[in-house]
Amino acid sequence: MYIADKNLRNQNIIIRDNGGNSLTSFHTDPLNMDYQRFKQDMNSGVQLSFANNTVMTTEQVAEFLATLP
Amino acid sequence: MSLQQITANDILNLPANTVSNTQLVAGSVENYLSSQGNFITYRNRIQNGEMAVNQRATTSYNVSLSGSSAGSNFLGVDRWSYYFYNVSTTFNAGVNVKQTADHPIKGSNGNCLEIICTTAATPANNVDFFTMTHGIESQNITDIFSGSSALPMTLSFWVKSNKTGTYTVELRDVQSGAGNYYILVTYTIINSGVWEKKVINIPAPTFSSMPNNVSQGLYIQFSYASGLTSTYQPLVANSVGAWSNAYGTNGAAVTTQANLFSNVGNYHRLTDVQLESGSTATPFERRPYAVELQLCQRYLQTFGKLGASQTLCAGVNYPRLGSGAPYQNYAYGAGTSLQSTMRISPSLTVTGNIGGYTITNMATSDGYIVYANNFTTVLDSSGPTWFALRLQNPAGQFNQYATIHATDFDGTGMLILTAEI
Numbered sequence: 303m304y305i306a307d308k309n310l311r312n313q314n315i316i317i318r319d320n321g322g323n324s325l326t327s328f329h330t331d332p333l334n335m336d337y338q339r340f341k342q343d344m345n346s347g348v349q350l351s352f353a354n355n356t357v358m359t360t361e362q363v364a365e366f367l368a369t370l371p
Numbered sequence: 372m373s374l375q376q377i378t379a380n381d382i383l384n385l386p387a388n389t390v391s392n393t394q395l396v397a398g399s400v401e402n403y404l405s406s407q408g409n410f411i412t413y414r415n416r417i418q419n420g421e422m423a424v425n426q427r428a429t430t431s432y433n434v435s436l437s438g439s440s441a442g443s444n445f446l447g448v449d450r451w452s453y454y455f456y457n458v459s460t461t462f463n464a465g466v467n468v469k470q471t472a473d474h475p476i477k478g479s480n481g482n483c484l485e486i487i488c489t490t491a492a493t494p495a496n497n498v499d500f501f502t503m504t505h506g507i508e509s510q511n512i513t514d515i516f517s518g519s520s521a522l523p524m525t526l527s528f529w530v531k532s533n534k535t536g537t538y539t540v541e542l543r544d545v546q547s548g549a550g551n552y553y554i555l556v557t558y559t560i561i562n563s564g565v566w567e568k569k570v571i572n573i574p575a576p577t578f579s580s581m582p583n584n585v586s587q588g589l590y591i592q593f594s595y596a597s598g599l600t601s602t603y604q605p606l607v608a609n610s611v612g613a614w615s616n617a618y619g620t621n622g623a624a625v626t627t628q629a630n631l632f633s634n635v636g637n638y639h640r641l642t643d644v645q646l647e648s649g650s651t652a653t654p655f656e657r658r659p660y661a662v663e664l665q666l667c668q669r670y671l672q673t674f675g676k677l678g679a680s681q682t683l684c685a686g687v688n689y690p691r692l693g694s695g696a697p698y699q700n701y702a703y704g705a706g707t708s709l710q711s712t713m714r715i716s717p718s719l720t721v722t723g724n725i726g727g728y729t730i731t732n733m734a735t736s737d738g739y740i741v742y743a744n745n746f747t748t749v750l751d752s753s754g755p756t757w758f759a760l761r762l763q764n765p766a767g768q769f770n771q772y773a774t775i776h777a778t779d780f781d782g783t784g785m786l787i788l789t790a791e792i
Binding site for chain 2 (some may be wrong): 313333
């Protein structure tokens, strides 16, 4: 499960809940393997939420992804 | 023998006192190795090939293929990740991956990467495999992958397994454009439970002009199981021992690949992995631990695991994570320098009970305000030489600048910065 969040300067940060008391957060950098995995997971239909934990609809996910590198 | 007759291997294996200083012109050994595209040190393009560095301090982890169509991750020994496909959903192997104290030369004072079958399964035709992968940064192999002047390579390593048979190693140039040039090479484990050294020559990748950047350039993939009689078979067969850009997916293996997961308890141990230029396997380049650690820290750094039962408010035993600024009364940003420059701006993984912090509040007389276990800790921002945490508390308790110390209540907490490749 992923959360689309912002850092304190309003830049995109993606948070992945790994389960078992473990969170991974990362930039939307094409060279970052976590980001590469995020994009693959989005293609596989893994859930993405807003920062307030509201789950995005399919259309909202597509709209959000279109803003990313 | 004349200098023209000796090989790099001869030089590095010269018995003691067989060649006096007067018989070798100063610099001749260095010049000879250099002419072969090799060097006395830093010959090995593999990092942590000796499986010694394990910054996560993970002695063992389990991978269950059941319920997942694919997976990959770095969880244990630095620079080595597992990678599998279970597209069939029937390749439900259980795998234990660990750093094991067993080494062909050092015995129990050395390490290897061990794969153990905990649940037996058979990979389905075409679509299933399990591998361990090591990625190499492009800029570290531009001299080898240099177009028409490309150099041949030699891959050497030690293996020990109770599952004898043929195994595959795949090298793939991921910068070579559509199709990605790759080569499949094989080795055979002849005797059960005995360390065996394998040496494999790789032809020069003359097709490639590796870019000088921080992206992944080449990966090396050791296969432990792969579906047989697959539709890849003709392509795989054609590519064995020669570079090919014919279509073949990641994890491809030869059709005679052994299945390590045929029986519970099967194991495979791997160490002293070396990839070097030239057609001769020189002895494994044993770098000091501190050097190997620093090479690995370009891709992974950790903070934490301070030991069990740390006491709050002591204020001296906790690693200082830097000064923080409050943000709208619900979050702190805290910047910290990394131990060395990483490949790219790292990701942050927070594990265990690191969620407690000691906040030194400069505005109060007692100096400390303690919030325990009530933060969500995520990455605020990072660069190759620094990172900043965002400590977030929905209750809104922050209004002062502060110095922040991580606390680790039970010895499990860890901040892991990754720029893996």
